Amino acid sequence: MIIVGGGQSGLAAARAALSARLRPIVLQAGAEPVGSWPDYYDSLTLFSPARYSSLPGLAFGGGDPDRYPARDEVVSYLRRYAASIDADIRTGVRVTAVHPRPGGGYLVHADFGEEIAAAGVVAASGSFGNPHLPVLFGQEAYAGEVRHVAHYRRPDPYVGKRVIVVGAGNSAVQVAHELAPQARVTLATRAPIKFVPQRIRGRDLHHWLHVTGADRLPRSVLTRLVRHAAVLDTGVYRDAIASGQLARREMFTAFTPDGVTWPDGTSEQVDAVIFATGYRPNLDYLAPLGALERSGMPRQVGGVSTTHAGLVYLGLEFQRSFSSNTLRGVGRDATHVIAALAEHVRNAGRGPRFMQRLPVRR
The missing domain is CATH 3.50.50.60 (FAD/NAD(P)-binding domain)
Structure with missing residues (x-):
């Protein structure tokens, strides 16, 4: 399977894929598997404390768990995370298009003419590369x-x-x-x-989101509660x-x-x-499939494509919950969409060598 994007979503997808006994190939346009974090403004800090800012399998660590990690701390954490998973991560590879493959599956095209066949694709390229800049009169x-x-x-x-x-x-x-x-x-x-208070009764908001389960509220509920x-x-x-x-x-x-x-x-x-007018999913490479709305938004439910079997998404805002596109929440979504993708791969039969299921470790 091919994972497009080597940031937090792509790395979470790779770990979930390995757990599902698939062999993922992660294609990251940048020089390191750290997503867009190095490109954010210098003073940026996480809105969530370190204790609530981890991907599955590796605690954020690094001192006070109630601190708000700075941008460069997140970059270092993602480096450690990438090194901790046994995945084929290829940096400096920008995906330019995904096409249907004759006989099933996909052909993933990258710059410099590289082409890779895959039974499944995870679109985890985030949105930082597609900032929304409105055009106003004059x-x-x-x-x-x-x-x-x-x-x-x-x-x-x-x-x-x-x-x-x-x-x-x-x-x-x-x-x-x-x-x-x-x-x-x-x-x-x-x-x-x-404004929403960062701390309530002496505890960070994310503590209450966690203990109440609000972090996992489904999209159908969130869209009624969060309107601005x-x-x-x-x-x-x-x-x-x-x-x-x-x-x-x-x-x-x-x-x-x-x-x-x-x-x-x-x-x-x-x-x-x-x-500071937000971002849109950076998914132009899926246009040849017809998997996107005219607006560029993906046609999906819960991160699973409604147009193409074997195509899933990660890192979309409110994809499945309030925390879907965050460090603390993307791992849950990764488990969900990779389960659907693994089922598709099993049903599709034995694919190319890099798509074969890994042997069960005893």
């Missing part, structure tokens, strides 16, 4: 900097500048708050920001906005050549606009 004439938060690293380039950060989620608020001491920043949102982006906060961000340390305004209506126009009709010169 944007093409705007002379300032426009970028997605995916390409933001640190505040240094913005010292003394006028900056707008667009978005009402965690990344938008974190980046705006980080920029505020060094730049003139406004957080632009379409509605007031909703919310920001996890110890009180720092809420206080910053309330005190005016971090300005928040209703979303601007248009770009001008040197800035933006606000809803009250006033225009303002702006040096840079950073959009």
